[in-house]
Amino acid sequence: MTTPTHSVELSGxxxxxxxxxxxxxxDLSIEEGSFVTLLGPSGCGKTTTLRMIAGLLxxxxxxxxxxxxxxTAIPIHKRNLGLVFQNYALFPHKTIYDNVAFGxxxxxxxxxxxxxKVQRALDLVQLPDVGxxxxxxxxxxxxxxxxxxxxxxxxxxxxxxxxxxxxxxxxLREDMRVELKRIQAQLGITTIFVTHxxxxxxxxxxxxxxxxxxxxxxxGGPEDVYVNPTSAFVxxxxxxxxxxxxxxxxxxxxxxxxxVDGFGTIRLPASRCTAVGQSDRATLVVRSExxxxxxxxxxxxxxxxALPADVTTVDYxxxxxxxxxxxxxxxxxxxxxxxxxxxxxxxxxxxxxxxxDCTLVPEERH
Amino acid sequence: MKxxxxxxxxxxxxxxxxxxxIAVVVLLSFNPSEFGTFPMTGVSFRWFVALWNNDAIVRAFxxxxxxGAMTAVISxxxxxxxxxxxxxxxxxxxxxxxxxxxAPILIPEVVLAVALLLxxxxxxxPKSLPLLLFGHVIFTxxxxxxxxxxxxxxxxxxxxxAAMSLGAGPIETFFKITFxxxxxxxxxxxxxxxxxxxDDITGTMFWKPGGVETVPTQIYAMLRNSISPExxxxxxxxxxxxxxxxxxxMAIARQMSANRK
Numbered sequence: 079m080t081t082p083t084h085s086v087e088l089s090g091x092x093x094x095x096x097x098x099x100x101x102x103x104x105d106l107s108i109e110e111g112s113f114v115t116l117l118g119p120s121g122c123g124k125t126t127t128l129r130m131i132a133g134l135l136x137x138x139x140x141x142x143x144x145x146x147x148x149x150t151a152i153p154i155h156k157r158n159l160g161l162v163f164q165n166y167a168l169f170p171h172k173t174i175y176d177n178v179a180f181g182x183x184x185x186x187x188x189x190x191x192x193x194x195k196v197q198r199a200l201d202l203v204q205l206p207d208v209g210x211x212x213x214x215x216x217x218x219x220x221x222x223x224x225x226x227x228x229x230x231x232x233x234x235x236x237x238x239x240x241x242x243x244x245x246x247x248x249x250l251r252e253d254m255r256v257e258l259k260r261i262q263a264q265l266g267i268t269t270i271f272v273t274h275x276x277x278x279x280x281x282x283x284x285x286x287x288x289x290x291x292x293x294x295x296x297x298g299g300p301e302d303v304y305v306n307p308t309s310a311f312v313x314x315x316x317x318x319x320x321x322x323x324x325x326x327x328x329x330x331x332x333x334x335x336x337x338v339d340g341f342g343t344i345r346l347p348a349s350r351c352t353a354v355g356q357s358d359r360a361t362l363v364v365r366s367e368x369x370x371x372x373x374x375x376x377x378x379x380x381x382x383x384a385l386p387a388d389v390t391t392v393d394y395x396x397x398x399x400x401x402x403x404x405x406x407x408x409x410x411x412x413x414x415x416x417x418x419x420x421x422x423x424x425x426x427x428x429x430x431x432x433x434x435d436c437t438l439v440p441e442e443r444h
Numbered sequence: 445m446k447x448x449x450x451x452x453x454x455x456x457x458x459x460x461x462x463x464x465x466i467a468v469v470v471l472l473s474f475n476p477s478e479f480g481t482f483p484m485t486g487v488s489f490r491w492f493v494a495l496w497n498n499d500a501i502v503r504a505f506x507x508x509x510x511x512g513a514m515t516a517v518i519s520x521x522x523x524x525x526x527x528x529x530x531x532x533x534x535x536x537x538x539x540x541x542x543x544x545x546x547a548p549i550l551i552p553e554v555v556l557a558v559a560l561l562l563x564x565x566x567x568x569x570p571k572s573l574p575l576l577l578f579g580h581v582i583f584t585x586x587x588x589x590x591x592x593x594x595x596x597x598x599x600x601x602x603x604x605x606a607a608m609s610l611g612a613g614p615i616e617t618f619f620k621i622t623f624x625x626x627x628x629x630x631x632x633x634x635x636x637x638x639x640x641x642x643d644d645i646t647g648t649m650f651w652k653p654g655g656v657e658t659v660p661t662q663i664y665a666m667l668r669n670s671i672s673p674e675x676x677x678x679x680x681x682x683x684x685x686x687x688x689x690x691x692x693x694m695a696i697a698r699q700m701s702a703n704r705k
Contacts (some may be wrong), residue, residue, distance in 0.1 A: 134605055154608045155617075161609035167602035171624045180620075184611030225606075232610060 084143075085110040085268040086131060086236055091140035093126050100126040102292045104140070108236075108270065108285075113262055115271045117279040118289035119315070124272045125240060127289075131270065132238050133157050144235050155184070160229030160237040160267075164244050166221040168213035174200075174224055175209035181232035199231040200224075202261060219250045226258070230265060237262070237269040243278060255281055276316050280304060288312050308353040310442040313363040318400075320369060320410045324362040326354060326438065336362055336438060340406035344383045344433050351438040359441045368435035369412040371401060371427045379432055387429040389421050405429055470683065473676035491677035501678065504662035508642050511573075511658060515580040515641040516634040522581070523588030523633055524626065528618075530589075531596045546590070548583040556583060557650035571653040579651045580641045587640060588633035595629030596622075628697040635693035639686050 086108040093101040101123040108114050116124035129135040131142060133154030142150050149157050168177050178196045187195070200206050203223035205216075213221055222242060229237060242258070243251045259282050262269050273279055279286050280300045288295040288303060288311075296303055296312045307313035310321055327335035327343070334351045337343045344362075354360045371387065378384040385405050393400040399420040401412045412429070421427055476488035495501055529535075530542055548556060560579055564571070599622065607617040623630075645660040652661060659682065666675055 132605075132609060153613075154605075155611050155613050157609075158611075159609055161606060163602045163606065165600065165602055167600065167606040169603060169607070169621060180607065180612075181610030228606075228610070238609075 084108060085112075085145060086270065087143040088127075088131070089141050089143075091127070091130060091142065092138045093123070093130060093135065094138045099292055101130070101137075104294055106287060106294070106297070108268060111266045111268055112284040113259070113269045113271065113282060114285045114287060115273060115279040115283040116287050116289060117273060117276065117315075118295075119274055121291075122289040123292040124274075124289050128238055128240055128270060128272045131236070132159055132161055158232070158235050160232060160234035162222070162225050162229050162237070162239045162242045164241040166213070166218070166225045166245070168221055168225055168228070170213055172212075173209065174205075174211050174213065174216070177213065177224060178209075178228045178231055180228065185232060195231055199227040202230070202264070203227045203257075218246055219254060222246065222254060223257070226261065230261070230267065235268070237267050239269065239271045241273055242271075243273070244275070251278075258282065280316070288315065290315075306350070306353075306437055307363060307439055310361050310363070310439050313361075313437065313439060318366040318411055318413060320364040320366060321442070322362045322364065322408070323441070324360050324438070326351070326358050326360050333433075334438070336360070336436075338362055340408070341385060341431075342383055344431060344436065345381050346433045346436055346438060350434070350436060354438045354440055357441065360438050361441050363437040363439055364410070364431055365435065366400070366411040366413045368432070369403075369410055370430040370432075371403065371412050371414055371421055372430055374426075374428055376428060376430070378428075378430060381433040383431045383433075385429045385431075387427050389423055389425045389427060392420055392423050394420060403427070403429060466683065469676050469679045472673065473680040475673065475676075478673070491673045492681075494674050495677045495681070498674065500657065501659075501662055501674075504657045504659045507656060508658040508660075511577060511580060512638040512642040514577055515584055516637040518577070519581050519584045519588050519637040520592075520630055520634045523585055523592050524630060526585075526589055527592040527596050528622075531593055532601075546586045549586045553583065553644075553646040554650075557647045560647075561650050571651060573653060573656065576648065576651045576653070576656075579647050580644065583644075583647065584637035584640050587636045591633045591636065592626065592629045595626055599625050628700040631700065632693060632697045635690055639690055643682075643686055 084107045086106075088104055088106040091101055091104040092099070104123075104127065116127055118124050126135060130137050131144075133149065133152065137150065140150075141148055144157065144159075168174075169180070172180070175196055178199055179192055182192050182195060196209070197206065200209060203226055205220055205223055205227075208216060208220070208224070213224070216224065222245075225242070239258075243254055246254060255278060271279075271282065283300055285297060286300055286303045287297050290311050296308045298306070303312060304316050307316065307319075313319045313321060322338045322341070325337045325339075327337065329348060332348050333345045334348055335343050335345055336351075351360075371389070387403040387405045387410075389401050390404050390409065391402040393402075398413055398415050401414065401421060403410055403412055410429070471484065472482075473491055474487050474489070475484040476490055477485045526545060530538060557579070560575070560582070561571075564575060569575070603621050603625065604617050607621045608614070612620060642658075643660065644658075645664065648658050648661055649664075652658065657665065659678070663675055663678055663682075666672065
């Protein structure tokens with residue numbers, strides 16, 4: 079038998095609840111050992127997808143394969159998956175040891191080895207001495223580590239994480255993020271992570287699957303998805319973007335001229351316009367960190383557009399500041415690092431947009 | 445301020461009205477006199493001893509306890525199964541079924557008693573102990589159902605899903621996860637069922653076969669002849685059983701659920 083390179087494959091998955099379609103015809107291949115995040119706002123179908131992979135929901139159509147084996151007709155308890163929930167779901171009436179050992183009892187593991195495996199799992203999550211306690215005696219973060227230990231001790235084919243960090247408070251969440259990623263990398267276990275938090279997705283994933291309204295918007299690495307969004311939705315959901323309606327001119331070699339009413343024409347590298355076909359209408363995405371505000375005397379690069387702008391609001395954040403600026407009849411957001419001191423409210427500045435920092439995406443349908 | 449005094453007075457009078465007769469029964473059960481009247485002539489356990497030596501009463505006790513225990517076990521078993529179906533699964537006619545199962549609380553007991561009896565007549569079956577048991581199960585089931593359902597709603601599906609993801613099948617998941625978490629409610633439901641069955645007189649009068657007496661029907665039969673001080677003693681025993689048992693049960697249930705939070 080050959081080792082399949084794809085750990086999880088979804089083909090043509092559809093999930094309907096009555097008249098409502100939660101997931102529309104989804105195809106996805108997940109490589110062995112990778113960390114894949116399903117990212118999207120609530121109701122986008124990410125949790126439904128995870129629950130179908132777990133076997134907690136049956137897809138209305140399509141097939142799910144795990145390590146080459148179709149699992150669509152296999153019940154959850156025979157799929158060999160590790161599942162971690164938002165609310166930990168540790169069995170409250172069992173000790174930590176019994177919680178972690180629970181899954182091992184259903185596998186052909188000699189009794190003598192169970193204790194060793196449980197201990198190694200507890201060591202891995204850095205809580206080696208809590209075996210005799212009950213879940214309620216641990217903090218939220220500790221409970222989530224135990225939940226993780228319980229899921230990985232059975233050496234699952236895939237680890238499924240359903241918003242595991244959302245119930246934790248902010249500081250702990252960042253620690254757990256690092257911790258989770260470390261454990262995942264150490265074990266090399268294929269992981270599917272569901273979250274609505276873009277910073278979690280960007281920090282942890284090998285691949286991000288951005289979803290909205292039951293379909294996949296974009297699949298790519300964190301940098302890819304962030305820098306090169308292929309739709310207005312993705313641009314808006316990840317990071318902070320200004321979306322401007324634009325007209326697309328005829329391509330001149332490697333450059334595409336794009337005109338924004340009231341701003342003028344900006345020249346984009348063709349590589350930043352691949353998401354748009356032949357249409358002459360599109361949406362120009364300018365990340366707020368790429369809208370640079372400068373004094374009147376600042377030099378302007380060749381492919382850049384410099385526009386007079388009025389600072390209407392300053393949101394001081396310490397190392398950076400977020401500005402709302404008025405350019406013509408539009409209000410744009412800019413996040414700039416602060417040199418010396420921030421621009422003052424009411425100041426007239428020069429807003430600089432470089433073509434190579436912008437991305438063109440298909441026009442939004444309203 | 446005057447209004448509050450009146451309300452306080454009213455409340456005190458109200459409670460006196462409710463509990464004084466019960467207190468009188470309990471007090472008089474310790475009165476050694478042949479006549480159950482005040483003033484008391486001393487303190488004695490003679491009526492309790494007489495009770496213990498009264499075969500009819502001991503037999504009635506045995507019937508009541510056996511009936512109560514069986515009602516509790518059967519009612520709780522069905523109650524747990526019905527709650528699982530109603531809380532964890534969706535099926536057509538769920539609302540109707542819930543109403544039907546809860547209905548015995550809402551229907552006057554006399555109506556229920558007569559209905560079951562008529563049904564039996566129609567089937568050409570004689571009154572029997574199983575019928576009595578059946579009747580008691582019918583009207584204790586709603587209480588068990590309500591208690592168990594309330595608890596089950598509070599047990600998140602996560603626990604069961606986690607157990608299944610770890611390899612436990614649906615039946616193992618029930619016995620290893622759901623059942624232990626449900627234990628306080630099951631226990632409370634059993635106590636409810638037992639106490640209600642033990643206390644019941646209306647339905648029992650209609651359903652019991654000739655010659656069989658439960659404690660309440662025995663008391664009733666004895667009252668028809670004379671008011672013997674033995675009845676006061678019996679009343680005291682009943683009060684202790686039906687009040688102390690649920691209290692004890694609730695305390696245990698609270699203890700158990702505290703360990704499972």
